[in-house]
Amino acid sequence: MAGARKLPTRDELSTWREFIETTERLRNMLTARLQHDTGLSPGDYAVLLALSEAPGSRVRSSELASLIGWERSRLSHHLGRMERRRLIRREECASDSRGAEVVLQPTGADAFHAATAPHLRAIRELFIDALTPEQLAAAGEIAAALQTHLSRPASNATERSRT
Amino acid sequence: MAGARKLPTRDELSTWREFIETTERLRNMLTARLQHDTGLSPGDYAVLLALSEAPGSRVRSSELASLIGWERSRLSHHLGRMERRRLIRREECASDSRGAEVVLQPTGADAFHAATAPHLRAIRELFIDALTPEQLAAAGEIAAALQTHLSRPASNATERSRT
DNA sequence: GAGTCGTGATTGACACGTCAACTATGCCAC
DNA sequence: GTGGCATAGTTGACGTGTCAATCACGACTC
Numbered sequence: 350m351a352g353a354r355k356l357p358t359r360d361e362l363s364t365w366r367e368f369i370e371t372t373e374r375l376r377n378m379l380t381a382r383l384q385h386d387t388g389l390s391p392g393d394y395a396v397l398l399a400l401s402e403a404p405g406s407r408v409r410s411s412e413l414a415s416l417i418g419w420e421r422s423r424l425s426h427h428l429g430r431m432e433r434r435r436l437i438r439r440e441e442c443a444s445d446s447r448g449a450e451v452v453l454q455p456t457g458a459d460a461f462h463a464a465t466a467p468h469l470r471a472i473r474e475l476f477i478d479a480l481t482p483e484q485l486a487a488a489g490e491i492a493a494a495l496q497t498h499l500s501r502p503a504s505n506a507t508e509r510s511r512t
Numbered sequence: 513m514a515g516a517r518k519l520p521t522r523d524e525l526s527t528w529r530e531f532i533e534t535t536e537r538l539r540n541m542l543t544a545r546l547q548h549d550t551g552l553s554p555g556d557y558a559v560l561l562a563l564s565e566a567p568g569s570r571v572r573s574s575e576l577a578s579l580i581g582w583e584r585s586r587l588s589h590h591l592g593r594m595e596r597r598r599l600i601r602r603e604e605c606a607s608d609s610r611g612a613e614v615v616l617q618p619t620g621a622d623a624f625h626a627a628t629a630p631h632l633r634a635i636r637e638l639f640i641d642a643l644t645p646e647q648l649a650a651a652g653e654i655a656a657a658l659q660t661h662l663s664r665p666a667s668n669a670t671e672r673s674r675t
Numbered sequence: 676g677a678g679t680c681g682t683g684a685t686t687g688a689c690a691c692g693t694c695a696a697c698t699a700t701g702c703c704a705c
Numbered sequence: 706g707t708g709g710c711a712t713a714g715t716t717g718a719c720g721t722g723t724c725a726a727t728c729a730c731g732a733c734t735c
Contacts, residue, residue: 355636356629356632356633356636357632357635357636357640361636361640361648362632362635364648364649364651364652364655365635365639365640367652367655367656367659368651368652368654368655369535369538369539370581370655371655371658371659372532372535372539372655372658374658374659374662375532375658375662376535376536378662418533466519469519469520469525470519472520472525472528473519473520473524475662476528476531476658477520477524478661479657479658479660479661479662480654480657480658481657484650484653484654484657485524485527486527487647487650487651487653487654488527488531488650488654489527489530489531490647491531491643491647491650491651491654492527492530492531492533492534492535493530494642494643494644494647495534495535495537495639495642496530496534496537497642498638498641498642499537499538499541499638499642
């Protein structure tokens with residue numbers, strides 16, 4: 350048995366398309382608004398949020414990466430761009446000379462503080478206000494179910510490592 | 513009235529985060545699988561799908577753009593990359609010499625045919641199988657509600673053009 | 676048929692992401 | 706203290722996406 354799984358029906362496929370296209374559109378609109386209102390990208394916002402919650406507004410680079418769930422190289426590239434804009438600064442780490450510490454700069458702190466209210470408002474307007482309380486709850490359950498499912502090793506590869 | 517909208521509650525915000533992060537993860541896993549199984553990106557797949565459904569496997573460039581909902585410049589860049597890989601070809605358009613026609617190439621047709629079953633299977637495994645039928649229906653309703661809401665002009669800018 | 680305007684498509688600059696090297700330390704064994 | 710290995714972080718190449726500018730042509734007017 351196994352091997353040829355049943356393919357999605359027409360209805361399932363159209364639900365999938367609507368779902369994935371809508372969430373992409375939602376993300377794009379959020380990004381555009383954040384950019385327009387505050388000049389920050391979602392990446393900038395994530396970095397600044399994590400940084401401003403850290404004691405002393407400074408975090409080891411690899412810890413920052415795991416806080417926001419990024420690969421280190423992605424973070425490194427992004428920090429380079431943020432450093433050019435004076436949002437953050439990188440310092441050598443005292444305890445481990447391989448390491449780097451990321452430090453929030455005044456420019457970055459200001460940008461983040463100015464961004465948080467508009468961003469939260471946008472989330473409310475574009476997402477929360479679009480749904481009934483029941484739908485919002487259902488969205489949470491769907492996300493949880495997907496998250497669980499995607500973390501199952503088998504969902505990565507069904508019948509793919511059968512060598 | 514108006515101006516200071518209520519900010520999201522802690523619960524709403526955590527639902528939001530779970531939702532948006534999960535859909536992003538889902539998209540990433542789908543992309544990785546498509547890439548791994550077939551060597552195509554989601555963009556490639558969308559272009560090839562539209563092209564292979566078109567009469568004669570050829571479409572005017574701007575029509576292709578509207579079929580898959582892309583900006584023309586995005587499409588132009590992508591077609592350039594696909595042309596380098598011999599997946600498609602661009603021809604001058606007979607009826608309108610400004611225009612270009614995109615033509616499916618054998619390499620592209622083969623790649624697309626080889627990709628469709630694995631891709632549909634991945635959608636089933638990663639998305640549909642993760643949800644109960646009720647959750648799947650709810651996902652469709654949520655997408656529809658969001659789509660409607662996001663198309664409302666006011667949801668783009670509440671109190672933003674109040675000059 | 677010259678002027679103007681809209682449309683079809685491409686281009687260049689740049690932000691963002693991934694992957695695969697690569698550098699530089701730390702760390703442990705011996 | 707040297708060899709081997711893991712860890713921290715950076716870098717380069719390249720695919721992808723947006724924006725603004727540009728080019729070329731069609732269409733319409735006079």
